[in-house]
Amino acid sequence: MPAPAEVIERLKWLRDEINYHNYLYYVLDQPKISDEDYDALMRELKELEEQYPELITPDSPTQRIGAAPSEKFESVPHRVPMLSLDDAFSETEVLEFDERVRRLLDIPGPIEYTVEPKMDGLAVELTYENGVFVRGSTRGDGYFGEDVTQNLRTIRQIPLRLIHRHLDIPELIDVRGEVFMTKDAFYALNAEREKAGLPPFANPRNAAAGSLRQLDPNVTRKRQLDCFFYGVGAVSGHRFRTQWDILSSLKKWGLKINPHSKKVKAIKEAIHHYEHLRDIRPTLPYEIDGMVIKVNDLEYQKRLGSKARSPRWAVAFKFEAAQAVTKILDIELSVGRTGAVTPVAIMEPVKVGGVVVSRATLHNQDEIARKDVRVGDWVIIRRAGDVIPEVVRPLKERRSGNEVPFTMPKACPVCHTPLEKKEDEAVWRCPNPDCFPRLVKKISHFASKNAMNIEGLGGKVAELLVTNGLVRDISDLFKLKMPDLMSLEGFAEKSAQNLIDAISKSKNAPLSKLIYALGIRHVGEVTAQILARQFGSIERLKEASQDELEAIEGIGPEVAKSIRNWFKDEDNLKVLEALKEAGFDLGAREGGPQKTPDNPISQKTFLFTGGLKNFSREEAKAAVLERGGSVTNSVSRRVDFVVVGEKPGSKLEKAQKLGLKIISEDEFLNLLGGLNDDNTE
Ligand SMILES: NC(=O)c1ccc[n+]([C@@H]2O[C@H](COP(=O)([O-])OP(=O)(O)OC[C@H]3O[C@@H](n4cnc5c(N)ncnc54)[C@H](O)[C@@H]3O)[C@@H](O)[C@H]2O)c1
Ligand SMILES: [Zn+2]
Numbered sequence: 001m002p003a004p005a006e007v008i009e010r011l012k013w014l015r016d017e018i019n020y021h022n023y024l025y026y027v028l029d030q031p032k033i034s035d036e037d038y039d040a041l042m043r044e045l046k047e048l049e050e051q052y053p054e055l056i057t058p059d060s061p062t063q064r065i066g067a068a069p070s071e072k073f074e075s076v077p078h079r080v081p082m083l084s085l086d087d088a089f090s091e092t093e094v095l096e097f098d099e100r101v102r103r104l105l106d107i108p109g110p111i112e113y114t115v116e117p118k119m120d121g122l123a124v125e126l127t128y129e130n131g132v133f134v135r136g137s138t139r140g141d142g143y144f145g146e147d148v149t150q151n152l153r154t155i156r157q158i159p160l161r162l163i164h165r166h167l168d169i170p171e172l173i174d175v176r177g178e179v180f181m182t183k184d185a186f187y188a189l190n191a192e193r194e195k196a197g198l199p200p201f202a203n204p205r206n207a208a209a210g211s212l213r214q215l216d217p218n219v220t221r222k223r224q225l226d227c228f229f230y231g232v233g234a235v236s237g238h239r240f241r242t243q244w245d246i247l248s249s250l251k252k253w254g255l256k257i258n259p260h261s262k263k264v265k266a267i268k269e270a271i272h273h274y275e276h277l278r279d280i281r282p283t284l285p286y287e288i289d290g291m292v293i294k295v296n297d298l299e300y301q302k303r304l305g306s307k308a309r310s311p312r313w314a315v316a317f318k319f320e321a322a323q324a325v326t327k328i329l330d331i332e333l334s335v336g337r338t339g340a341v342t343p344v345a346i347m348e349p350v351k352v353g354g355v356v357v358s359r360a361t362l363h364n365q366d367e368i369a370r371k372d373v374r375v376g377d378w379v380i381i382r383r384a385g386d387v388i389p390e391v392v393r394p395l396k397e398r399r400s401g402n403e404v405p406f407t408m409p410k411a412c413p414v415c416h417t418p419l420e421k422k423e424d425e426a427v428w429r430c431p432n433p434d435c436f437p438r439l440v441k442k443i444s445h446f447a448s449k450n451a452m453n454i455e456g457l458g459g460k461v462a463e464l465l466v467t468n469g470l471v472r473d474i475s476d477l478f479k480l481k482m483p484d485l486m487s488l489e490g491f492a493e494k495s496a497q498n499l500i501d502a503i504s505k506s507k508n509a510p511l512s513k514l515i516y517a518l519g520i521r522h523v524g525e526v527t528a529q530i531l532a533r534q535f536g537s538i539e540r541l542k543e544a545s546q547d548e549l550e551a552i553e554g555i556g557p558e559v560a561k562s563i564r565n566w567f568k569d570e571d572n573l574k575v576l577e578a579l580k581e582a583g584f585d586l587g588a589r590e591g592g593p594q595k596t597p598d599n600p601i602s603q604k605t606f607l608f609t610g611g612l613k614n615f616s617r618e619e620a621k622a623a624v625l626e627r628g629g630s631v632t633n634s635v636s637r638r639v640d641f642v643v644v645g646e647k648p649g650s651k652l653e654k655a656q657k658l659g660l661k662i663i664s665e666d667e668f669l670n671l672l673g674g675l676n677d678d679n680t681e
Helices: 005-027 035-051 091-103 149-153 183-196 204-212 215-219 242-253 266-283 300-305 366-372 436-446 458-467 474-479 484-486 494-507 513-518 525-535 538-543 546-550 557-568 570-581 617-626 650-658 667-674
Strands: 074-076 113-119 120-128 132-138 144-146 172-181 227-237 263-264 286-293 314-318 323-334 341-350 355-361 378-383 391-392 603-611 641-644 661-665
Touching: 005 035, 091 286, 091 300, 091 314, 113 227, 113 242, 113 266, 113 314, 120 204, 132 144, 149 215, 172 183, 172 204, 183 204, 204 215, 204 227, 215 366, 215 525, 215 617, 242 300, 263 266, 266 286, 286 300, 323 436, 341 378, 355 378, 355 391, 366 391, 436 458, 436 474, 436 513, 436 641, 474 494, 474 570, 484 494, 513 525, 513 538, 525 538, 538 557, 546 557, 546 617, 557 570, 603 617, 603 650, 641 650, 641 667, 650 661, 661 667
Parallel strands: 603 641, 641 661
Antiparallel strands: 074 144, 113 263, 113 286, 120 132, 120 172, 172 227, 286 314, 323 341, 323 378, 341 355, 378 391
């Protein structure tokens, strides 16, 4: 019987929708829907395709893994494809998996499995040749991944050389593992991003992926990533017999494996371990989203084989997200430092996943409209692991008719300035730089530990200073006098003097701290460091053109624009003038590039490809930066020199097409050498 038209329609819709979310999740590391919502879409697609197998297309998301590697990185083939895993959401499904396995193997009795926590990070493959780490890549689409070797090298837990002491090392081995971020590192990173006006990562998994897939390994280095290993791809010069043998061997070679992994005699025991992991989950320092069950015997694994996107010998037994039902009492608006106005649901306190919550984010007006959430609604809220709770959906059947739909006010709830919204953004912003919460947050950000580190100037004091009219912008801090402070509640002579000293001392903070403290949108700590290194002074940064900024590795068009806009703003320029009067030397060079006219590298943009003999990429880059040049990873007309190493990749072709200047490593050395007179004794 041919499929009805609505089924064909629905299939097409599901595929488009899932492909779109795959792109947001795998390429941008910024998902728009929760994993549960995504899994529900996938389930529906799978069920429809099972019913109408003739409608399965090779490009259906059910037939494919992840997403194609991004153009930004060199692509690396996986010698053995890196597959995904089938999901199971209930004990019944796990028992069915066990039955299927035993039926296919024709084994009536119980069989052995390994059970391992399912790390919620991103899969990577690392190649060790004679024990030396030579290349690492992301899973990508399972067949080709992205070359992230330099970034993986920055993760301290990843050995650059395997340990030989207990077990001989294979000539060649591709090991597989999961790069992840601990919960603590995730919270700290998001707090920093929010301060910088950047969108927070949805969960530690996206944070880990976003941190590893960075063009600048220096950014990755600062992100506190970690890695557990759980499998192998191609191997030569060694034989493994079981999955448990793989795990114990990896451990002997110095590759970290998850300590909560276990070998079990039968599926029942696997289910017990699942319950145990579910219990200890909140106490683990990292996120896990389930448990992976694998047939232990590798001979059996071979006999079972794989389907298009997943092996038949393993299954991911996923945890359910904790949910609860409660009532929305109110929707409050919170104004952030950059003016973003975020609606927050105030709820009757309810316990979900062991924690009492009373606030949940509603993200923005579009989300509220999409879900049709109203004040007075009974709603399902969800907390997946440690992630900030969110409203899943209202229970419309429980409505009394008195619920009030939410409309975003036209004006700021605090200062009543009309709100503004950019076309391509979902957030509304209060444009008034003097808006009370904005001002208070701006001051406390300026003073915060990672910025100017002014002790004694937290949110409370900032609020006092602003309310009493003593501070209207950051430069006012430097005009504060003893009597001003002593007139404030809670201040005595000593505390006032301490604050004045701390403020004055902050004038010596390094340039990168000052740049970060200014609170330019999209400029977090790492970007501030890059800018300080590149420009050496505020005055020079102020003069930088959009092109000059964009040419710097690690700085995209959006960030560049935001910096330009900040320095174009009259009010900001006044603040800078006032800081200068207060004693800041904004023209002082700090490190920064030497701009000698006969320096052939100054202000030139370099691109390295194909691996160099004499330099690591980082060294080459440092040499260029020192001489006032910049390094980029993307082939464009802005590149002045393409330095080609031994194994030129696809970037060389692109560079040739664009007619860029291509030089060898020796020629590059010459360019450097011309300047290296301080190296000759
Ligand atoms: N929210 C969204 O928009 C969105 C979009 C796409 C995907 N997703 C999420 O991603 C999932 C699909 O991603 P996937 O294809 O990576 O599959 P998966 O995450 O369900 O399972 C496969 C992966 O598990 C990981 N893994 C962790 N520990 C392991 C261990 N001990 N042994 C083996 N593998 C281990 C590996 O990275 C492996 O690639 C979906 O279920 C969904 O939750 C969400
Ligand atoms: Zn306002």
